[in-house]
Each structure stands twice: as C-alpha cells, then as structure tokens.
Amino acid sequence: MDSPYRHELEVAIQAVQAATRISRHVLDESNKGEIQKADLTPVTVADYAIQAVLTQALHSAFPDDGLVGEESAGELLTNSALVQHMWAVIQNVQTSCSSSSDDWDKAREIFPPSAESLADLISLCETTTPAGPDASPNRVWVFDPIDGTKTFLRGEQYAINVALLIGGRQILSVVACPLLDGNTSPDKTVDNSTLDHHGPEEGGCILFAVKGFGAHVRPIFGENVPVRRLPRHADGVTxxxxxxxxxxxxxxxxxxxxxxxxxxxxxxxxxxxxxxxxxxxxxxxxxxxxxxxxxxxxxxxxxxxxxxxxxxxxxxxxxxxxxxxxxxxxxxxxxxxxxxxxxxxxxxxxxxxxxxxxxxxxxxxxxxxxxxxx
Missing domain, CATH: 3.40.190.80 (D-Maltodextrin-Binding Protein; domain 2)
Known part of the structure; x- marks a missing residue:
C-alpha cells in the first residue's frame, strides 16, 4: 500500500509477525504461564512477551511516540519465574526468526536485548494517556498483545492488535488473526472454534489499513505474498x-x-x-x-x-x-x-x-x- 505511513506500516507488520510467532510458540507449550489479574481475567506469558516485543519494535523505530498496552509491569517485578519464562520464549522465537526465510535484518530492533529489560519495556506502556490533538505526544501507538486470552488458552480464535493514533484519531491499523483464514467465503459463519487448519507458517491472516487508503488482507508470513484490498462491501447494504x-x-x-x-x-x-x-x-x-x-x-x-x-x-x-x-x-x-x-x-x-x-x-x-x- 502506498501511503504517507508506509514506514509505520512496515514496522508494525514486522512486529506483529514476531508477535504471532510468540503466540504460536506458547500455544504449543503445555505451560502457558497463566495467572489471574486483579480483575480476575487471565493473562499468559504470551501476553507479556508480545507486549515487550511490540514495545521494543515500535519504540526503537519511533522513540518520540507514546505507547499504550493492556498489560502492566507490576507482576514482573515480583515474579522472577514469569520473567525467565518470557525471556526463554522470546529467545526461542528470535532464534527461529533469524533462520526463517522472512526479512529479519532488523531483528535486534524488534526483540528485547535482555531479560532485565522486560519489565522496563512493559512499564513504557503505562505512562501515556491517549488524548486529543493538542496532547503530547501527539502520536500514540495502542496495542493489545492478545485479544481473547480465554479463547487463546483453549486454542481458539484470538487476535493481536496494533494501532497508531494521531491527535486522538485512528490513522493506522495492523491486526493479526493467527487462526483465521483470510479467504473464508463471505457466506460462511465463524465462531471461536472455527480454525484455519493450514500449518503455522501458512495459516492465519494480517489485516491492515491506513485511514483513507482502504483495508487490506494478506497471509501472515512469506515473501512477496499476495495482498488483497478488501472491497467496500458495506456500501449500499439494505x-x-x-x-x-x-x-x-x-x-x-x-x-x-x-x-x-x-x-x-x-x-x-x-x-x-x-x-x-x-x-x-x-x-x-x-x-x-x-x-x-x-x-x-x-x-x-x-x-x-x-x-x-x-x-x-x-x-x-x-x-x-x-x-x-x-x-x-x-x-x-x-x-x-x-x-x-x-x-x-x-x-x-x-x-x-x-x-x-x-x-x-x-x-x-x-x-x-x-x-x-x-
């Protein structure tokens, strides 16, 4: 997609690809590091590890931008086992990324440098409050490392969400749905258990959009993959x-x-x-x-x-x-x-x-x- 935000889109897509690899890695683990947050909702090692990777990638590329993520660092300050689990997952995925066919030249900017950096990265997402056009910073990245943690734990539908807001307006969106087939026929219905049965390197989709430039869908992984602009199917619906x-x-x-x-x-x-x-x-x-x-x-x-x-x-x-x-x-x-x-x-x-x-x-x-x- 040609737009004024091509660089932002490329960085966000590469970060979401790394995040998807983390989620798939944790899905295959028997121990997903599940704990309960104060609001009694579940969180896993994947939620924390993905938020750290998204923060590292976006902060490295756009150091003046604000960051807002769902998870907070409080648990990491007292749970050393969780931190070590996060670091083991990240290292494993970084190794697999460096040996994949995808372009990971900037892997050092995507992945956290050490286990000691993880809590600080998560903390970066707690200091920004999204606000209006006169706020500072004016550009704010918002992300949900795993939306649908309950279904993720069951191996069902979940998503990774990354957005760029400028002046309180949605400008860019990158969403990975690792278990959803982006070519599903519009006459089908899907639910939490409807899964894309392609392999982990072929399945799922990334949807992305820049305001005013349309929405698109592509496979998550691969070089020179087909990118399809989604039709404006909601126009003129009765x-x-x-x-x-x-x-x-x-x-x-x-x-x-x-x-x-x-x-x-x-x-x-x-x-x-x-x-x-x-x-x-x-x-x-x-x-x-x-x-x-x-x-x-x-x-x-x-x-x-x-x-x-x-x-x-x-x-x-x-x-x-x-x-x-x-x-x-x-x-x-x-x-x-x-x-x-x-x-x-x-x-x-x-x-x-x-x-x-x-x-x-x-x-x-x-x-x-x-x-x-x-």
Whole structure:
C-alpha cells in the first residue's frame, strides 16, 4: 500500500509477525504461564512477551511516540519465574526468526536485548494517556498483545492488535488473526472454534489499513505474498442484507438476550458469527463475514477499553462501516484508556446504521431497559 505511513506500516507488520510467532510458540507449550489479574481475567506469558516485543519494535523505530498496552509491569517485578519464562520464549522465537526465510535484518530492533529489560519495556506502556490533538505526544501507538486470552488458552480464535493514533484519531491499523483464514467465503459463519487448519507458517491472516487508503488482507508470513484490498462491501447494504457478529455465549458484561431481540426486530439471522474477542469481531466485519455488531453494557458505568477497539475499528470503517455508541455518538478516543464518553457500540453499514441504531434503542425501551438510554 502506498501511503504517507508506509514506514509505520512496515514496522508494525514486522512486529506483529514476531508477535504471532510468540503466540504460536506458547500455544504449543503445555505451560502457558497463566495467572489471574486483579480483575480476575487471565493473562499468559504470551501476553507479556508480545507486549515487550511490540514495545521494543515500535519504540526503537519511533522513540518520540507514546505507547499504550493492556498489560502492566507490576507482576514482573515480583515474579522472577514469569520473567525467565518470557525471556526463554522470546529467545526461542528470535532464534527461529533469524533462520526463517522472512526479512529479519532488523531483528535486534524488534526483540528485547535482555531479560532485565522486560519489565522496563512493559512499564513504557503505562505512562501515556491517549488524548486529543493538542496532547503530547501527539502520536500514540495502542496495542493489545492478545485479544481473547480465554479463547487463546483453549486454542481458539484470538487476535493481536496494533494501532497508531494521531491527535486522538485512528490513522493506522495492523491486526493479526493467527487462526483465521483470510479467504473464508463471505457466506460462511465463524465462531471461536472455527480454525484455519493450514500449518503455522501458512495459516492465519494480517489485516491492515491506513485511514483513507482502504483495508487490506494478506497471509501472515512469506515473501512477496499476495495482498488483497478488501472491497467496500458495506456500501449500499439494505436491512435484508445485514449479517450479525456478536458474543452471545459470553455475556459477562452485556445485557442478556438483547442481541437476539434486536435481530428479531430487524429480521436478521441470529446468532450469526459468534466470537469472544472484540478484535476478531472487527476483523470479521472487515472481511465481510458480517456487517453489523451491537453491544449494550449492563450498566452505564461500564466502559470499553481502548486496546480492544482502537485501530481494529478502522478496518470496518474503511470498507464502508459506521460505528457509534448506543446514544448515537461517535467513539471518542481522546479520553484515556477507557471510552468514558461512550456507552456500548452500534456498528453497521453506513447506509442503514440509523435504522439499526433506532432498533437498538426501541428494543431497549420495550425490554424495560430504558434507563440505559440517554
């Protein structure tokens, strides 16, 4: 892709390739270094190792840019076994990368220099707060090392998300889906257990986009690989052509049954695609396997986290999608690590987004959830 951000795209793709190798390596290990965070969600050695590698790669290439990642360094300061496990994984993957056919001339800039550097690298991701156009730094990289850790632990769908924000706006997106076939037919539905059965060097896909230059998909690995520009399939879609992706089997934070009722109101097939991670959902929307998603939190005090959405949303927008919250407001990425100015999500083709939004709000009223509306 020719764009003003070609260099940023090349660096991010190479970093995500290394991150994918780490994730696949840990998937093959019996010990994934799983621990529970304070919010009771799981984290693995892969989450930490990938965040360290992404930080090293992006900070080396763009030292003045801010960095925001999901994981914090606190656990690494007291858990020396986890640090050594991370370092062993990184060294193993670095060795395999240096002997692969891919271009790893800049491997020393991608991989951390020592085990002692890992906590400091993770800490770099804790000091930046995403903000508006007048903030410093103006350029901020946001990443989720593994979106869908629960499904990753089961060997199911997960994604690696990297985004560049400039002035609080999505400019660049690189998303790796190591277990998703980028050539899946649009008439298929996918769920967490739908896996690309190609080998680890051939399977999966990278989706990437630069704002205003379209969304693209390519294999994760290989030289001179085919790159396909994704069509603007969401342009001109009618209500009868809506296809849903949601997470209807895992409603820890969402209003139970609301997606089914909205689907009935719109006469949309339910359940459609079903994926736990948000980044895989945005990828599926970009690929045309779906063109609509809705999420309504149980309370107005629940907010989405920036690393689950920033950049990945751009993929859908670049194929004709429109994304707002349940109140119809644009998603505001200038409020920090949480979308504190927004409540939930309504994503649909621009041509019928207003009709989907109306159905969401009407359904909430009928279901006695009007207190969630503003």
């Amino acid at each position: 209500l009868h052509e809506l296809k849903l992706v949601t997470c209807w089997k895992g409603l820890d934070s969402g209003v139970e049954g609301i997606n089914e009722e909205i689907s009935k109101a719109l006469d949309v097939k339910f359940p459609g695609c079903d994926l736990l991670g948000w980044v895989p959902r945005w990828a599926v929307l970009a690929l045309g396997l779906a063109n609509m998603t809705v999420w309504v939190y149980k309370t107005r005090e629940r907010y989405a986290k920036i690393w689950d959405h920033a950049g990945a949303m751009l993929l859908f927008e670049e194929v004709g999608g429109m994304i707002t919250d349940v109140d119809g407001k644009d998603i505001d990425l200038t409020r920090g690590r949480k979308f504190s100015a927004n409540f939930g999500f309504v994503a649909a083709p621009r041509s019928c987004h207003h009709l989907v939004l109306r159905a969401v709000r009407d359904t909430l009223g009928v279901q006695g959830k009007g207190h969630l509306l503003r």
